[in-house]
Amino acid sequence: MFEPQTFLNYIGGEWKSASSNLVEASMNPANRHETVGYIQKSTLDDLEEAVGAAKEAKMGWRKLSGPARGEFLFKAANQVEQRLDEIVEMMTREMGKTLPEAKGETARGVAILRYYAGEGMRSIGNVIPSTDDAALMFTSRAPLGVVGVITPWNFPVAIPIWKMAPALIYGNTVVFKPAQETSVTAALIMECFHAAGLPAGVINMVTGDGGLIGQAMADHPDIQGITFTGSNAVGKRVGQSALARGAKYQLEMGGKNPVIVARDADLDLAVDATISGGLKSTGQKCTATSRVIVHSEIYEAFKMKLLEKVQNIRLGSGFEAATWMGPLASENQFRTVLSYITKGVEEGGTLLCGGGKGLGRDLEAGYFVEPTIFENISSSMTIAQEEIFGPVLALIKVDSLEEAIQIANDVKFGLSASIFTRDISTMLTFMQDIDAGMVRINAESAGVELQAPFGGVKQSSSGSREQGQAAIEFYTDIKTIFVKA
Numbered sequence: 295m296f297e298p299q300t301f302l303n304y305i306g307g308e309w310k311s312a313s314s315n316l317v318e319a320s321m322n323p324a325n326r327h328e329t330v331g332y333i334q335k336s337t338l339d340d341l342e343e344a345v346g347a348a349k350e351a352k353m354g355w356r357k358l359s360g361p362a363r364g365e366f367l368f369k370a371a372n373q374v375e376q377r378l379d380e381i382v383e384m385m386t387r388e389m390g391k392t393l394p395e396a397k398g399e400t401a402r403g404v405a406i407l408r409y410y411a412g413e414g415m416r417s418i419g420n421v422i423p424s425t426d427d428a429a430l431m432f433t434s435r436a437p438l439g440v441v442g443v444i445t446p447w448n449f450p451v452a453i454p455i456w457k458m459a460p461a462l463i464y465g466n467t468v469v470f471k472p473a474q475e476t477s478v479t480a481a482l483i484m485e486c487f488h489a490a491g492l493p494a495g496v497i498n499m500v501t502g503d504g505g506l507i508g509q510a511m512a513d514h515p516d517i518q519g520i521t522f523t524g525s526n527a528v529g530k531r532v533g534q535s536a537l538a539r540g541a542k543y544q545l546e547m548g549g550k551n552p553v554i555v556a557r558d559a560d561l562d563l564a565v566d567a568t569i570s571g572g573l574k575s576t577g578q579k580c581t582a583t584s585r586v587i588v589h590s591e592i593y594e595a596f597k598m599k600l601l602e603k604v605q606n607i608r609l610g611s612g613f614e615a616a617t618w619m620g621p622l623a624s625e626n627q628f629r630t631v632l633s634y635i636t637k638g639v640e641e642g643g644t645l646l647c648g649g650g651k652g653l654g655r656d657l658e659a660g661y662f663v664e665p666t667i668f669e670n671i672s673s674s675m676t677i678a679q680e681e682i683f684g685p686v687l688a689l690i691k692v693d694s695l696e697e698a699i700q701i702a703n704d705v706k707f708g709l710s711a712s713i714f715t716r717d718i719s720t721m722l723t724f725m726q727d728i729d730a731g732m733v734r735i736n737a738e739s740a741g742v743e744l745q746a747p748f749g750g751v752k753q754s755s756s757g758s759r760e761q762g763q764a765a766i767e768f769y770t771d772i773k774t775i776f777v778k779a
């Protein structure tokens with residue numbers, strides 16, 4: 295029997311109840327009757343305490359050497375690794391993704407921590423020749439100070455870690471507000487940082503309502519940088535609030551990612567990548583394939599192969615070995631996805647498969663939606679323009695590569711895009727003409743490598759990049775130093 299526990303805020307190195315004395319339940323999306331745990335319903339006083347703790351800790355932390363800060367991250371990585379199975383199970387219970395996906399994500403979290411631990415040993419500047427031959431001129435990097443980290447529920451371990459690890463290694467202290475839907479999993483990650491022995495106040499977590507705690511972080515005069523991943527509507531507000539008070543901000547938001555299947559594509563490869571890129575994690579990845587733009591000459595063959603495989607996808611709890619696709623992560627997400635499917639039908643799309651709630655077995659207790667494929671979709675329809683964040687694919691038929699790229703670019707987003715082709719000139723045209731931060735050739739649209747820059751163009755991103763060495767640009771300011779004896 296699973297027994298739900300209560301999880302506290304982490305402030306100044308201590309576990310603390312919210313000053314409201316209120317908690318809220320985090321629920322299992324595969325079984326809406328099961329409580330996963332209770333999290334704190336924090337108030338602005340709790341946030342104030344966390345920001346105060348981070349502010350107090352910031353001088354001591356920035357004065358530590360990079361390698362010394364790295365040691366703490368290595369220890370945190372070891373803690374996450376030791377508790378991997380427990381974290382994986384909690385993620386599956388709380389967010390719904392399957393155990394193998396949760397395991398892959400948690401292992402990715404460990405690798406990200408180790409990568410940034412190593413960053414503590416690497417160069418943080420360059421020597422630049424001065425016109426004065428008696429001078430030494432060089433750059434160095436200074437931390438921002440206190441960084442606010444606001445994260446979504448879809449990658450409850452990887453996204454918080456890919457923000458907090460670089461923030462810490464470059465000498466910032468952190469106030470973290472996870473998505474409410476996955477705050478229990480976030481609390482386990484904080485337990486790992488606590489066990490790694492980071493000095494009090496260097497990392498803090500406050501759970502609760504985004505409109506209250508998240509917005510107050512964006513507005514807070516003692517938070518010098520805000521890194522946000524989530525929806526476009528909220529991201530824009532966060533960015534505007536930070537800009538208004540002169541704080542640095544970084545936003546990673548939605549996607550409407552296309553895959554183009556060219557007429558010379560390896561169709562089996564393209565079908566598998568469309569399914570994996572579009573439906574893994576139940577389509578709840580910012581990088582998920584959402585539009586499948588297929589050349590008319592191979593359209594029918596591709597469609598038949600795709601349908602055959604999608605119809606065999608098994609829905610179920612992420613804990614069951616036979617499950618390929620879990621539930622949507624929340625009731626809100628469930629309703630949103632079903633309403634987009636209704637809209638797709640109303641606007642004239644043809645449903646080829648799926649389109650409904652998961653029925654039978656234990657599915658009705660959870661937020662299951664069948665894998666859904668539409669055809670007869672034109673680029674102006676709502677489901678071809680707006681991010682759905684669910685297991686819904688829209689097939690769009692085209693007659694040329696130029697038309698495919700024009701449709702692929704005909705959205706406000708530009709996160710990831712992929713093409714399937716064997717032709718080098720088609721690849722080159724795609725690389726040059728596609729509006730996307732992540733350009734993928736003969737590979738699915740999802741999938742992020744922690745050592746490479748990650749982010750989008752247009753409204754997917756605020757222009758900066760996360761992960762890899764690119765992270766240093768957001769989490770530090772450059773100092774140009776001129777020394778003359």
Ligand SMILES: NC(=O)c1ccc[n+]([C@@H]2O[C@H](COP(=O)([O-])OP(=O)(O)OC[C@H]3O[C@@H](n4cnc5c(N)ncnc54)[C@H](O)[C@@H]3O)[C@@H](O)[C@H]2O)c1
Nearest residue numbers: 445446447472473504505508509524525528546547548580
């Ligand atoms: N581009 C990327 O890297 C990326 C990655 C994952 C998810 N996403 C996007 O995230 C979205 C799904 O996540 P979500 O539903 O949790 O998004 P969301 O914007 O509702 O919430 C994201 C976070 O912001 C907080 N928040 C809510 N209102 C706030 C406010 N007024 N001020 C400050 N913070 C506030 C939430 O509590 C949560 O922690 C999708 O649109 C998806 O594309 C993008």
Ligand SMILES: O=CCCC(=O)C(=O)O
Nearest residue numbers: 448579580581740741742
């Ligand atoms: O949801 C955004 C992150 C996507 C990601 O990490 C992946 O595609 O692997």
